[in-house]
Amino acid sequence: xxxxxxxxFELVAVERLRCHPANPRKGDLAAIGASIQANGFYxxxxxxxxxxxxxxxxxxxxxxxxEGLAEIPVAWLEVDDATALRILAVDNRTNDLAGYDExxxxxxxxxxxxxxxxxxxxxxxxxxxxxxxxxxxxxRRQASRRRxxxxxxxxxxxxxxxxxxxxx
Numbered sequence: 001x002x003x004x005x006x007x008x009f010e011l012v013a014v015e016r017l018r019c020h021p022a023n024p025r026k027g028d029l030a031a032i033g034a035s036i037q038a039n040g041f042y043x044x045x046x047x048x049x050x051x052x053x054x055x056x057x058x059x060x061x062x063x064x065x066x067e068g069l070a071e072i073p074v075a076w077l078e079v080d081d082a083t084a085l086r087i088l089a090v091d092n093r094t095n096d097l098a099g100y101d102e103x104x105x106x107x108x109x110x111x112x113x114x115x116x117x118x119x120x121x122x123x124x125x126x127x128x129x130x131x132x133x134x135x136x137x138x139x140r141r142q143a144s145r146r147r148x149x150x151x152x153x154x155x156x157x158x159x160x161x162x163x164x165x166x167x168x
Contacts (some may be wrong), residue, residue: 005077009044012074014065017045020053022085025092028060028065036060036067044073044092048084055084056091 041064046059054061055077064072079087 006019008076011071013071016052017047017061018052019055019058020088023058029063032059032063036063041072044075046075049076049078055087
């Protein structure tokens, strides 16, 4: 049965927090910083109380530092090191597995653009939606690579079509 992890929330000086040295994710600090400038720092990073390591939100912490914030909200977890590493891994991986409802995303971006109050930092022109539509095709290519590992993709038979595994 699912349970709530033991946690407490407080505003914490950014100097008390450390990015986790085992974090495999590479974040776009410029985009995160632009979001903090446009929308403020909302939500909380998740950190292990015994070590001060951030388990979820390492790049948000770094962007907050760059933007000059002295304190940020933290959800402290009382977990051992093994559990902390699992949380670090699963938080990153579940984000990788997420996708978009393309129609709902397009509608959301159109609504924001109609309001004219915000430009997404991930665009060169400053207009919303220029690069967002590419997410769908990028996700499809990533999913395609996950299904057929490189070593298992071979041209098979007379057609030369790629199929997983041995062609027998």
